[in-house]
Amino acid sequence: MTNSASDDDAPGAELFSLLDAYLTAIQCGDVNEQQRLLSLEPGLASWGNDLRDIDAFAKILSEPLAIPTQAPEVDESIRFGKYELRGELGRGGMGVVFRAYQPELDRTVALKMLTGSAFSSPDQRRRFAQEARLASRIRHPHIVSIHDVGDFGGQPYFTMDIVTGSNVALRLRKGPISTEQAVHWMIMIAKAVDHLHANGIIHRDLKPSNVLLDECDEPCLVDFGLARALDEFQDPTVTGTILGTPSYMSPEQAAGRIREITTRSDVYSLGAILYEMLCGRPPFKGESAFDTVLQVMEREPLPLRHWNRTVPRKLEQICLKCLEKSPEERYPSALELAHDLERWIRGESSPYESLSPITRFFRTFRRYPDAAYRLLALLPTLLIVVLRCLSAPNVSSISDYYKPIVVELSLWIGLSLVWEWQASKPGDHRWTPFAFLLTDIVFMTSILQARKKADISHVTAYALVLILSGLSLNRSQIWTAGLGCIAGYLCLLYSAEDFESWIVPIVMIVLLMCCTIVTDYQARRLSIWIRMKEAGQRQEPIKA
Amino acid sequence: MNSESSQLAGWLSLARQGDEAARNRLFEACRSFVAVTARVHLHRRLQTKVDPSDLVQQSMLEAHRGFERFHGQTPEEWLAWLKQIVQHNVLDADKYYRGAHRRDVRREQLISDPTSGRVDCLPADPGLSPSQLFSKAERELQVAVAIESLPEDYRQVVLLRNLERLSFDDVAERMNRTRGACQMLWMRAVEQLRAKLSEDLSLS
Numbered sequence: 001m002t003n004s005a006s007d008d009d010a011p012g013a014e015l016f017s018l019l020d021a022y023l024t025a026i027q028c029g030d031v032n033e034q035q036r037l038l039s040l041e042p043g044l045a046s047w048g049n050d051l052r053d054i055d056a057f058a059k060i061l062s063e064p065l066a067i068p069t070q071a072p073e074v075d076e077s078i079r080f081g082k083y084e085l086r087g088e089l090g091r092g093g094m095g096v097v098f099r100a101y102q103p104e105l106d107r108t109v110a111l112k113m114l115t116g117s118a119f120s121s122p123d124q125r126r127r128f129a130q131e132a133r134l135a136s137r138i139r140h141p142h143i144v145s146i147h148d149v150g151d152f153g154g155q156p157y158f159t160m161d162i163v164t165g166s167n168v169a170l171r172l173r174k175g176p177i178s179t180e181q182a183v184h185w186m187i188m189i190a191k192a193v194d195h196l197h198a199n200g201i202i203h204r205d206l207k208p209s210n211v212l213l214d215e216c217d218e219p220c221l222v223d224f225g226l227a228r229a230l231d232e233f234q235d236p237t238v239t240g241t242i243l244g245t246p247s248y249m250s251p252e253q254a255a256g257r258i259r260e261i262t263t264r265s266d267v268y269s270l271g272a273i274l275y276e277m278l279c280g281r282p283p284f285k286g287e288s289a290f291d292t293v294l295q296v297m298e299r300e301p302l303p304l305r306h307w308n309r310t311v312p313r314k315l316e317q318i319c320l321k322c323l324e325k326s327p328e329e330r331y332p333s334a335l336e337l338a339h340d341l342e343r344w345i346r347g348e349s350s351p352y353e354s355l356s357p358i359t360r361f362f363r364t365f366r367r368y369p370d371a372a373y374r375l376l377a378l379l380p381t382l383l384i385v386v387l388r389c390l391s392a393p394n395v396s397s398i399s400d401y402y403k404p405i406v407v408e409l410s411l412w413i414g415l416s417l418v419w420e421w422q423a424s425k426p427g428d429h430r431w432t433p434f435a436f437l438l439t440d441i442v443f444m445t446s447i448l449q450a451r452k453k454a455d456i457s458h459v460t461a462y463a464l465v466l467i468l469s470g471l472s473l474n475r476s477q478i479w480t481a482g483l484g485c486i487a488g489y490l491c492l493l494y495s496a497e498d499f500e501s502w503i504v505p506i507v508m509i510v511l512l513m514c515c516t517i518v519t520d521y522q523a524r525r526l527s528i529w530i531r532m533k534e535a536g537q538r539q540e541p542i543k544a
Numbered sequence: 545m546n547s548e549s550s551q552l553a554g555w556l557s558l559a560r561q562g563d564e565a566a567r568n569r570l571f572e573a574c575r576s577f578v579a580v581t582a583r584v585h586l587h588r589r590l591q592t593k594v595d596p597s598d599l600v601q602q603s604m605l606e607a608h609r610g611f612e613r614f615h616g617q618t619p620e621e622w623l624a625w626l627k628q629i630v631q632h633n634v635l636d637a638d639k640y641y642r643g644a645h646r647r648d649v650r651r652e653q654l655i656s657d658p659t660s661g662r663v664d665c666l667p668a669d670p671g672l673s674p675s676q677l678f679s680k681a682e683r684e685l686q687v688a689v690a691i692e693s694l695p696e697d698y699r700q701v702v703l704l705r706n707l708e709r710l711s712f713d714d715v716a717e718r719m720n721r722t723r724g725a726c727q728m729l730w731m732r733a734v735e736q737l738r739a740k741l742s743e744d745l746s747l748s
Contacts, residue, residue: 016727019734020712027709050738051706053687057584058707 018044023051027058081152083111083159100159109147109159132158135224138199142192144212144222163220169209172276179311182277183341185211185219190270190338192221197263197334204261206269207248208276246292247282248272251325254296264327267334271322278315279307283323290530297325300366314344314353321352325366329359370436371420375413382409405447412443433472437481440465445488454489454496459508462489463515470519473527482516552619552682559611567611571604574626576688578603581627584707585634599637603630619681690740698733705730 018037022044025033038044083100089110100111114128129149136146136158149158168185171177189211196203203210203224212220246253250268252260275283283301286292301323304311318340324330331337331352340350355363365372389402416439423432444465448458462485469481486509493505552573558566582599606629614625691699697719704715715730716723 016731019731020727023706047734047738050741051734053683053741054691054702054706054737056684057580057687057691058709 015041019047022047023055026051026055080111080157081150083109085111089162099162102159108162110162111157111159113155113157128156135201138196138201138224140192140195142188142218142220143195143224144220160222163212163214163222165213165215165217167209167213168211168219168273168277169207171213172208172280176280176308177277179278179315182274183315183345185277186270186274187338187341189219189221189273190334190341192219193266193270194334194338196221196224197266202261202263203266203269204253206266206273208273211273246289246296247285249293249296250327251297252327254293260327262327263333264330267322267330267337268324268327270334270337271319271330274319275301275304275323278311278319279304281307288530298366299369300363302367312344314350317353317355318344318350320363324359325362368420368424370423370432371416374416374436374440378409378413378416382406382413385409401450405450408443408447412439415439415443433474433477434480437465437469437477438484441481441484441488445491448492449495452495452497454492454505456504456508458492459489459512462486462512466512466515466519470523473523475520475523478516478520478523482512482519485516486512552622552685556619556622557617560614570622571608573685574623575600575604576692577623577685578607578626578630580688580691581630582634583703585630599630599633603633606633623681623684686741690737693740694733694736697729698736701726701730702733702737706734 018041022034022037025037026048034048038048080098080100082104083102085098085100086108087099089097089099096113098111098113099108101108129151132146132149136149139145144160144163147159147161151157193203193206201224203221205223206221210221210223212222214220248269250261250265253265253268272283284292284295284299286295301320304316304319305313318337322330322337331340336352340352343350385402385405389399389406392399416436419432419435419439422435423429441462444461448461466478466481466485469477472478489505489508489512552570555566555570555573559570579596579600582596582603586596586599603626607626610629614622616622616625691702694702700719701715704710704718705712710718712723712726712730716726719726719729721729
């Protein structure tokens with residue numbers, strides 16, 4: 001009712017949607033999206049300043065009540081419970097951090113207020129307080145200590161040590177760091193994480209921006225365990241919205257299987273941080289959070305040496321071991337990771353070095369999924385055809401029939417490997433899915449033609465190709481597949497010998513057409529849903 | 545802009561020296577600012593319970609009475625101080641309704657929970673420091689004047705979409721109109737706002 005077509009057709013609808021998207025990008029502070037929209041419609045630039053100035057008032061809402069001002073001398077109102085707030089230190093995933101002075105103890109601490117709807121219910125606030133209290137027992141040189149947890153005016157907060165300095169995310173944005181530095185930091189971080197684990201806390205939100213760097217350039221962990229208070233209540237994409245990108249989440253966490261989150265999930269995140277420190281980018285980074293989640297669950301990270309040739313192979317193996325999909329394949333503990341890194345520094349061999357063939361196989365399979373699935377289907381087919389050929393009593397006539405099929409199957413396999421090889425090379429690869437698709441349709445058609453028939457069963461094969469293309473959620477791929485399949489079917493009809501009536505083929509073509517439209521429609525629906533989910537998502541600036 | 549900014553600073557310092565006329569001008573110039581601040585807060589929390597104009601009145605009165613206690617120097621500090629007074633009053637009203645009339649407020653939130661449909665994202669990028677936010681005191685006043693001078697329904701749609709950051713589906717629900725109508729209304733409202741902002745709005 002509210003989404004009637006007339007809304008979209010109204011004059012100025014295009015300008016409206018651009019402007020609305022632009023405002024959303026401004027409100028989210030998503031600079032990349034703003035740039036993208038500006039490149040679509042440069043006229044937006046003149047709106048930008050006004051929209052931003054208006055938005056300044058919106059910030060009143062995101063500031064908690066009794067917010068501090070620049071002027072500490074004003075009056076008692078800058079007091080926040082037993083603290084005096086003296087300026088903002090920064091904003092993070094879950095809230096705002098202030099510099100706060102505590103007169104009773106004459107000390108200055110960092111006070112984090114948790115904002116946003118995530119902590120709106122009393123249940124969530126209680127849960128948060130419980131987690132924070134557990135975390136406040138931790139004392140470790142590389143973990144930021146939590147002092148106090150509370151609730152003032154309905155506003156949950158906690159205080160911790162002030163760490164003056166940068167964090168790993170900011171540091172990486174400035175430029176690459178040396179391998180030695182990265183390993184040195186990771187050993188300290190991993191030992192700190194192990195200390196958390198020993199105290200029964202899983203960090204759950206390890207990422208470069210949660211690793212602060214103090215004056216001596218030593219890493220210090222923050223924000224541990226708190227994510228759990230959120231997990232209970234939210235589906236993973238929403239949690240992703242609050243916690244940032246899923247780039248550092250383990251597959252079990254990204255999939256929202258919160259019951260399966262263990263200390264080995266943190267080991268995964270440590271691996272992702274190490275990966276980014278060495279390569280300048282996280283192991284997985286899709287165009288949207290949803291995309292990233294899919295990659296985290298289904299794809300194999302590219303070897304580190306793909307991005308940075310100077311990474312030693314053994315170090316690469318250590319990092320990839322952390323990033324294993326199955327928790328059992330990762331290091332059993334963060335401490336083991338630290339020990340293995342120390343062994344690497346000393347040049348000793350690691351007990352984890354040898355990979356089982358099964359692990360190797362699955363890694364390769366996931367790294368090149370397009371070719372791998374085709375091999376999985378085509379190699380057995382080829383084998384069956386060859387066996388049939390050899391076992392036939394009347395060899396010559398049968399082999400005449402099967403020879404072209406063997407050749408075609410081999411070509412099909414070969415071309416798939418070529419496309420996959422092309423896709424793994426650096427550069428623009430938007431054409432490779434189309435190459436795969438057309439190869440599939442052409443070879444399938446030509447093999448089916450050997451029977452000189454146009455059966456209904458053949459249409460099923462085309463429909464399968466069509467449905468598989470829907471997985472890409474890419475509309476041009478779906479339409480290429482749809483039209484390609486219809487063209488292939490027409491070729492079959494052309495070469496068919498026992499042709500009876502036009503009725504069946506026409507029905508089949510209409511059927512394929514309908515399949516295409518429905519697949520396309522589904523892809524479109526899902527894309528809209530994804531975009532809606534991510535409308536409010538703050539994307540971290542790309543650190544490439 | 546600069547001359548205006550020094551104008552505001554001038555009134556402020558004169559008012560602090562006891563100049564009654566300058567003080568009145570200062571307050572007059574900031575009334576819209578107080579009003580928009582109040583509206584934004586009330587929209588979110590207590591819209592159904594408190595009339596924004598009451599809150600503006602009360603806050604302006606308190607600012608007048610407590611003027612001696614304001615020790616800041618710059619227009620930015622002044623606006624931040626005003627904002628605090630409004631926030632305090634909102635907090636008081638909030639406490640009052642949460643305490644004595646808790647159930648009523650809850651029931652009304654159930655009908656239309658103002659937080660439920662928010663485009664929930666973090667404000668600004670982390671690089672933006674408060675000093676940068678407040679460095680355009682003058683501009684903030686201009687924007688506030690422009691918002692206040694909009695017709696009622698225009699102001700409403702700007703408050704909901706720009707300031708409360710609701711999606712248009714929720715805006716439509718809150719305004720009891722179709723989504724399309726709200727979108728048109730918003731476009732016109734933003735265009736009018738821009739026109740007003742581009743006029744050289746003098747403070748006096």
